[in-house]
Structures are given as structure tokens and as C-alpha cells.
Amino acid sequence: MVQSPSTVVLGDVHLTRSVPRAVSEDLARLVDAYPGARIVCAGDLFDLSADLPRLPLPRAVEAVFEAHPAAKAAFGRHLARGGELWLVSGNHDAALALADFRDALVTALDPPAEARARLRTTPWFFREGDLHIEHGHLYDPDNAPAHPLVAGEASLGVHFVEQFIAPTGAYRYLNMNDETPLRLFLSAFSFYGPRAPYVIYRYFHAAIHAMLRSGRTYQRRAEGEAPLGAEEAARFIAELGIPPELVGTMLPLGARPTMSSLSRTFSRLYFDRVLSTLAMSAGLSAAALGQKRAGGAAFSIGALAMTLSWARGHNRYAGSVAEQLADGATRIADATGARLVVFGHTHREALTERYANTASFAFPRNAPGRPYLEIEQTYGMPRAVRRYLPMELKEARA
Structure with missing residues (x-):
């Protein structure tokens, strides 16, 4: 019935x-x-x-x-x-x-x-x-x-909403939380036009602050709840x-909250790819300035790290x-x-x-x-x- x-x-x-x-x-x-x-x-x-x-x-x-x-x-x-x-x-x-x-x-x-x-x-x-x-x-x-009944230490997601989406008004990203940063950066130009550089800057601002608040820093505050x-x-x-x-x-x-681990926060924010890209860019710049050995080494390290990251999947999440x-x-x-x-x-x-x-x-x-x-x-x-x-x-x- x-x-x-x-x-x-x-x-x-x-x-x-x-x-x-x-x-x-x-x-x-x-x-x-x-x-x-x-x-x-x-x-x-x-x-x-x-x-x-x-x-x-x-x-x-x-x-x-x-x-x-x-x-x-x-x-x-x-x-x-x-x-x-x-x-x-x-x-x-x-x-x-x-x-x-x-x-x-x-x-x-x-x-x-x-x-x-x-x-x-x-x-x-x-x-x-x-x-x-x-x-x-x-x-x-x-x-x-950290605790389901305490509105205390912000999670990684809430941190990004408050520190990235709210200041920029980038509300389209509320429905894109499992995309890679590269996809978000590229879409910023089509979504927000001339405001895209500021949107990208606020992303990195929020990401760096999330790293600083993660790991033991997060754990100490969460334990107090x-x-x-x-x-x-x-x-x-x-x-x-x-x-x-x-x-x-x-x-x-x-x-277990992502922010409770520095390494998991680092990985979730794809900072391995960010650093790999910086290493390859620095290597190319050094080679162009005549530092071919140092530039080649930096580029190779960056390329290897990028390859290992991509081997885990283009979009890991x-x-x-x-x-x-x-x-x-x-x-x-x-x-x-x-x-x-x-x-x-x-x-x-x-x-x-x-x-x-x-x-x-x-x-x-x-x-x-x-x-x-x-x-x-x-x-x-x-x-x-x-x-x-x-x-x-x-x-x-x-």
C-alpha cells in the first residue's frame, strides 16, 4: 500500500x-x-x-x-x-x-x-x-x-567561498567545485572578462592562506572545539x-577534513602543478639568459613533477x-x-x-x-x- x-x-x-x-x-x-x-x-x-x-x-x-x-x-x-x-x-x-x-x-x-x-x-x-x-x-x-555541531574552524570549501567567491562575486564557481584550477583560470576570462586577473589573484590569495591555516594549525584550533x-x-x-x-x-x-593535513591540502589545491609550471617557466627563462645547464635542470625537474602529477589523473577529484x-x-x-x-x-x-x-x-x-x-x-x-x-x-x- x-x-x-x-x-x-x-x-x-x-x-x-x-x-x-x-x-x-x-x-x-x-x-x-x-x-x-x-x-x-x-x-x-x-x-x-x-x-x-x-x-x-x-x-x-x-x-x-x-x-x-x-x-x-x-x-x-x-x-x-x-x-x-x-x-x-x-x-x-x-x-x-x-x-x-x-x-x-x-x-x-x-x-x-x-x-x-x-x-x-x-x-x-x-x-x-x-x-x-x-x-x-x-x-x-x-x-x-571539525565537529558537525560547531560553526568553528572553516572547512576548505567554506574558506574558498568566503575568501575567493564572496570578494570577487565569482558565483559561477559555486557549481564547479570539482574542476581543476587550470579550467577555472581559463573560464575566468570568458566569465568575467577584464576582471579575470583579479579573480585569479584572489584564488591564489585564498589558496595560500588555506595552506597557512592547514595541518597542525588547523588541528590545534579544531581540538579546541x-x-x-x-x-x-x-x-x-x-x-x-x-x-x-x-x-x-x-x-x-x-x-576527516582536508585542512587537517598540510599535504592533502597541498595536493587538493594542485600546488604540485603550480610549482611544476613555475619550475619549467624559470628553466626556460634561465636558458634564454644563457644559463643553459641550470635552466635545463629546472625545466627537467618541473616537467618530471608535472608528468607524475598527470599520471595520477588530469582531474584527480x-x-x-x-x-x-x-x-x-x-x-x-x-x-x-x-x-x-x-x-x-x-x-x-x-x-x-x-x-x-x-x-x-x-x-x-x-x-x-x-x-x-x-x-x-x-x-x-x-x-x-x-x-x-x-x-x-x-x-x-x-
């Missing part, structure tokens, strides 16, 4: 002031299409780290909804008419679960007093019986925090009614995030008994019996519409069904 879906899950809307209104208007249409349902945003509904990283939370929420009034109105109507709105924190809106953020949401949406309990937020995951929903960035080393993590875990258990043993089981399942999250979902299902694990984060669709990924509502790639999931209950067991919200032609061009 299949019941009508009462839960709809979407992810990675990435609402910012720069996102086209077509995205939030489509979001409003989706919410209005499911009156009375539980609408779950599986992380990164907002993108405050890219758009408004230094504004006070109330003002940041207000600014986003000023740019997207249709979404604000739809959320408010949904709550007022008996629907539920559940929001999961992602790596781009980790502040969502803070009390100040929830207060700002309530103020902005202004639901009736009796509806406010239907607006729920979580800093980590929601668990309803055999259904487990979280954003999924904990299983991506580049975006995993442990006491606060224990306090937040107790609060999380109490406020969301999560069994303590479930939290204890989940904590070790996340990925393409597709790896999707694989890491699929593995993380399997670990959760095996360790906790979840029958269905739902993530977002990858911006890529996935749909199996035990794991589903929402993909990105804002960046549907080559999908026939904006992707989302309906959660059906078949004989009491959760099952994800892929759906697409059609986009009108004028919206597709926006």
Missing part, C-alpha cells in the same frame, strides 16, 4: 541576492503545489557565506528575502495553512540552526503563533523513523567541519529528541564528492539501521533503494526541470521518488 507523499525534499537552492528570481519563483510554485505537506530543505537553502558573510544574521535573512519576495511569501503561506517547513543546515548556511537565525526567519516569515512550531531547523540531521535526512557535507573532506561540541551535542539531543546513542554512532562516520557521499550514506544505513538516507550537497542526482540525493534545485545541470524528491511510505518503509518541476522558457533563460 502506497500513501500519498506527505514529505517533499529539495536541496541546494543557494538563495543569494545574485540568484535569478526565476529560481525563487519556481521554489514558490513548488511549495504552493504541496499544501499541508512537510517541505524539507536538505541544506544550503541560503548561501550566506558567499553573499553576506559579514552582515548580522537578521539583516542577512532580510536582504535575501528582499531579493526573493515570492519565496518568502510562499513559505509564510505554507506555514499559515498547516504545512511544515523543515530546514537542514548546510556548509553554505551553517548559521541556519543558530537561535538568532531561527528568530530572524520567524520575524521575516511572520507565521501565526500556532504555526511557529511547524518551522523546524537542525544543525545536523533530521531522523523520522527509518528516514534520515541531512545535507551530506560531513562526508566530503573538503567541506567537512571539542568541549563546545559536547555541549552542543547535549542540546541537539534535547531539542530535537534524538536518541543519545544515535548521535554517538553518527559522530565517527564523517570524513572529478566525481569524487558524489562517490564519497554515497559511501557515507551506506555507512549511516549500516550503522544506524536507516532504510533511506537523503543528502544534497553534490548537485548531482542519485537514487537507489537506500540512498537518494536531491541534486540542486537552483542548478539542475541537464535535468528536464528543477529536481526534488517525494518521500512515499510503502508498507511503512520510506521510498524516494524523483520529480522535476518544469521551468517555463522565460525562467530557463534567466
Whole structure:
């Protein structure tokens, strides 16, 4: 027996002031299409780290909804008419679960007093019986925090959003996080024209600072988050009614942050290829200036290092995030008994019996519409069904 879906899950809307209104208007249409349902945003509904990283939370929420009034109105109507709105924190809106953020949401949406309990937020995951929903960035080393309940030391991904994308406005790269630096540099000229040199400079500025913050420096700061993590875990258990043993089981399942290792950070940023290129360039320059032996040696060392780097693959990380999250979902299902694990984060669709990924509502790639999931209950067991919200032609061009 299949019941009508009462839960709809979407992810990675990435609402910012720069996102086209077509995205939030489509979001409003989706919410209005499911009156009375539980609408779950599986992380990164907002993108405050890219758009408004230094504004006070109330003002940041207000600014986003000023740019997207249709979404604000739809959320408010949904709550007022008996629907539920559940929001999961992602790596781009980790502040969502803070009390100040929830207060700002309530103020902005202004639901009736009796509806406010239907607006729920979580800093980590929601668990309803055999259904487990979280954003999924904990299983991506580049975006995993030191502790899932502490908005502390920035991950490599958040560092780049705050130090590279936010200052430059290079928002196109939000959907290109598994590309090589060379591809990003070349695309900068077609995306940003005369601003490309500044965009490339900010990339290297962020990359060098990431190296300086990685390794032991990162580890020392992360270790200091442990006491606060224990306090937040107790609060999380109490406020969301999560069994303590479930939290204890989940904590070790996340990925080790890339920033905790200097060598892994170096490799992830492709600095081996950067240095190889510099060595070859220096060798050619030295040879042109008459230092043929020294120039030849420098060029040969650089060429050898470049060859070894390419032997590991042109793009060493393409597709790896999707694989890491699929593995993380399997670990959760095996360790906790979840029958269905739902993530977002990858911006890529996935749909199996035990794991589903929402993909990105804002960046549907080559999908026939904006992707989302309906959660059906078949004989009491959760099952994800892929759906697409059609986009009108004028919206597709926006």
C-alpha cells in the first residue's frame, strides 16, 4: 500500500541576492503545489557565506528575502495553512540552526503563533523513523567541519567561498567545485572578462592562506572545539529528541577534513602543478639568459613533477564528492539501521533503494526541470521518488 507523499525534499537552492528570481519563483510554485505537506530543505537553502558573510544574521535573512519576495511569501503561506517547513543546515548556511537565525526567519516569515512550531531547523540531521535526512557535507573532506555541531574552524570549501567567491562575486564557481584550477583560470576570462586577473589573484590569495591555516594549525584550533561540541551535542539531543546513542554512532562516520593535513591540502589545491609550471617557466627563462645547464635542470625537474602529477589523473577529484557521499550514506544505513538516507550537497542526482540525493534545485545541470524528491511510505518503509518541476522558457533563460 502506497500513501500519498506527505514529505517533499529539495536541496541546494543557494538563495543569494545574485540568484535569478526565476529560481525563487519556481521554489514558490513548488511549495504552493504541496499544501499541508512537510517541505524539507536538505541544506544550503541560503548561501550566506558567499553573499553576506559579514552582515548580522537578521539583516542577512532580510536582504535575501528582499531579493526573493515570492519565496518568502510562499513559505509564510505554507506555514499559515498547516504545512511544515523543515530546514537542514548546510556548509553554505551553517548559521541556519543558530537561535538568532531561527528568530530572524520567524520575524521575516511572520507565521501565526500556532504555526511557529511547524518551522523546524537542525544543525545536523533530521531522523523520522527509518528516514534520515541531512545535507551530506560531513562526508566530503573538503567541506567537512571539525565537529558537525560547531560553526568553528572553516572547512576548505567554506574558506574558498568566503575568501575567493564572496570578494570577487565569482558565483559561477559555486557549481564547479570539482574542476581543476587550470579550467577555472581559463573560464575566468570568458566569465568575467577584464576582471579575470583579479579573480585569479584572489584564488591564489585564498589558496595560500588555506595552506597557512592547514595541518597542525588547523588541528590545534579544531581540538579546541571539542568541549563546545559536547555541549552542543547535549542540546541537539534535547531539542530535537534524538536518541543519545544515535548521535554517538553518527559522530565517527564523517570524513576527516582536508585542512587537517598540510599535504592533502597541498595536493587538493594542485600546488604540485603550480610549482611544476613555475619550475619549467624559470628553466626556460634561465636558458634564454644563457644559463643553459641550470635552466635545463629546472625545466627537467618541473616537467618530471608535472608528468607524475598527470599520471595520477588530469582531474584527480572529478566525481569524487558524489562517490564519497554515497559511501557515507551506506555507512549511516549500516550503522544506524536507516532504510533511506537523503543528502544534497553534490548537485548531482542519485537514487537507489537506500540512498537518494536531491541534486540542486537552483542548478539542475541537464535535468528536464528543477529536481526534488517525494518521500512515499510503502508498507511503512520510506521510498524516494524523483520529480522535476518544469521551468517555463522565460525562467530557463534567466
